[in-house]
Amino acid sequence: MDILKKTKEILAEILDIDEEEIAPETYLIRDMNAESIDLLELAVALNSAFNIKINDDEIFLRNLRPYLTEAKEKQADEVAYLLENFPFLTKDRMTQILDDLQGGPVLKVKDLAGYVAWREETS
Amino acid sequence: MRDPLLIMRSSGRFKDARYLNRGAGFAAASAMGAVKESGLDKETLTQAGLFVGTGPNLNISGEFARIRDGKMYETGLAALWILKFLPNTAASAIARLAGIHGENATIGTACSASLQAVGEAFRKIKTGYLDLAFAGGGDSRLSHGGILAYKKARALFMGDGDPEKAYAPFDKQRQGFVPGEGGAFFLLESLEHAQSRKAKIYGEVCGFGNSIDGYNMTAPDPDGKWGEKAIRAALKEAGLLPDQIDAISAHGTGTPLNDAMEASLIDRIYGEHKPWVIAMKSWIGHIASACGAVELAICLTCLKNNYLPAIRNLKEPCHEKINFVQTTTDACPGTMMMENFGFGGQNSALVIKKWIK
Numbered sequence: 001m002d003i004l005k006k007t008k009e010i011l012a013e014i015l016d017i018d019e020e021e022i023a024p025e026t027y028l029i030r031d032m033n034a035e036s037i038d039l040l041e042l043a044v045a046l047n048s049a050f051n052i053k054i055n056d057d058e059i060f061l062r063n064l065r066p067y068l069t070e071a072k073e074k075q076a077d078e079v080a081y082l083l084e085n086f087p088f089l090t091k092d093r094m095t096q097i098l099d100d101l102q103g104g105p106v107l108k109v110k111d112l113a114g115y116v117a118w119r120e121e122t123s
Numbered sequence: 124m125r126d127p128l129l130i131m132r133s134s135g136r137f138k139d140a141r142y143l144n145r146g147a148g149f150a151a152a153s154a155m156g157a158v159k160e161s162g163l164d165k166e167t168l169t170q171a172g173l174f175v176g177t178g179p180n181l182n183i184s185g186e187f188a189r190i191r192d193g194k195m196y197e198t199g200l201a202a203l204w205i206l207k208f209l210p211n212t213a214a215s216a217i218a219r220l221a222g223i224h225g226e227n228a229t230i231g232t233a234c235s236a237s238l239q240a241v242g243e244a245f246r247k248i249k250t251g252y253l254d255l256a257f258a259g260g261g262d263s264r265l266s267h268g269g270i271l272a273y274k275k276a277r278a279l280f281m282g283d284g285d286p287e288k289a290y291a292p293f294d295k296q297r298q299g300f301v302p303g304e305g306g307a308f309f310l311l312e313s314l315e316h317a318q319s320r321k322a323k324i325y326g327e328v329c330g331f332g333n334s335i336d337g338y339n340m341t342a343p344d345p346d347g348k349w350g351e352k353a354i355r356a357a358l359k360e361a362g363l364l365p366d367q368i369d370a371i372s373a374h375g376t377g378t379p380l381n382d383a384m385e386a387s388l389i390d391r392i393y394g395e396h397k398p399w400v401i402a403m404k405s406w407i408g409h410i411a412s413a414c415g416a417v418e419l420a421i422c423l424t425c426l427k428n429n430y431l432p433a434i435r436n437l438k439e440p441c442h443e444k445i446n447f448v449q450t451t452t453d454a455c456p457g458t459m460m461m462e463n464f465g466f467g468g469q470n471s472a473l474v475i476k477k478w479i480k
Contacts, residue, residue: 041202
């Protein structure tokens with residue numbers, strides 16, 4: 001199954017927007033106004049479509065900012081520390097995310113697809 | 124960031140529609156129709172009230188989760204499937220879409236609910252708690268669960284033959300109700316308020332009455348004692364005597380029990396005055412909790428156009444002293460009594476008047 005395509009289909013259905021408006025680089029919250037209840041629906045839908053276990057905190061990067069604070073407190077390498085907690089993201093993507101934090105919630109469509117692919121590989 | 128509400132309002136898209144059961148969908152659609160028609164601006168809408176009559180979602184085979192041993196095995200359900208079963212989901216959606224933030228209530232008094240919603244809104248306006256209030260309801264029992272439930276309760280028409288001839292309120296041969304679905308909403312405000320903003324006025328609400336039988340879980344009190352109390356209360360609030368009511372929009376479900384009770388009730392209250400009696404359910408079906416709102420919408424149109432539709436399929440009236448409208452007429456009623464009674468002995472009555480400039 002084409003993970004990205006299926007993820008876009010699910011997002012289009014849940015957020016009631018056209019699939020064509022959704023790209024890998026589209027932000028869930030900044031661009032598509034996803035709310036907390038939409039993320040709840042998204043977790044259930046991804047779980048059902050791909051038959052994988054979804055950890056809400058991981059996939060939606062929920063504790064990104066607290067982990068970053070921890071990394072700073074421990075004077076650890078920030079990217080490496082965060083990758084331990086979000087192992088489905090690449091080093092490049094994590095570096096991008098850290099540069100992008102000022103702009104608001106960083107979660108993008110491609111991150112969801114990356115999570116699904118990682119889950120499928122590791123299960 | 125784009126304003127999600129603005130997108131919803133301008134595109135006609137509403138992602139939370141997934142949480143509306145079919146009845147709530149009718150409520151939200153008709154309420155938004157009323158909001159649009161009202162022409163009220165965003166700031167004014169924030170102050171408006173909202174009164175919604177709703178019923179249960181009986182589509183139990185379509186969307187109910189099956190739970191065994193405390194676990195749910197269903198897939199394909201929304202994470203927040205609970206919202207399809209909460210009574211105030213319709214109000215929540217309407218408030219979000221329209222930007223309404225005033226006093227509100229969701230009313231669940233079975234088939235009298237939406238007429239009561241209008242009555243409660245009327246009272247809030249009258250007592251000065253609100254300047255503007257939207258009121259109405261939406262409902263559908265057209266699902267396997269809904270049909271089976273009313274079949275068990277022995278309230279549903281179960282006969283054979285031409286479906287067009289099935290629904291016969293107040294006929295001696297009546298055999299129960301035929302379900303319908305839909306919704307209707309109104310904006311209520313004081314006359315002064317409506318005139319000051321040059322609003323289009325559809326009619327006048329003059330009095331409301333409400334009571335509960337405390338008799339049986341489904342059947343009405345056969346004497347209609349408490350139904351009579353609700354009607355007399357509505358008359359009193361309207362400052363009218365029974366012989367000043369020109370027409371009655373009866374609840375007229377076509378069930379043996381309701382129609383017998385209601386016919387003798389009408390005879391007892393109005394006696395020799397004999398106002399016209401119509402029964403809209405014979406045309407539109409029984410819309411359960413939304414019947415009052417939808418019937419009110421039609422009756423306001425009837426008042427405006429000097430038109431009273433015949434009670435469909437009424438051949439042999441069950442009561443000889445009642446002036447049932449058996450042939451559609453261009454009579455011009457000026458005052459009308461709306462009656463709705465519901466399971467649980469719920470009674471609501473509303474007096475409306477034709478609006479003449």
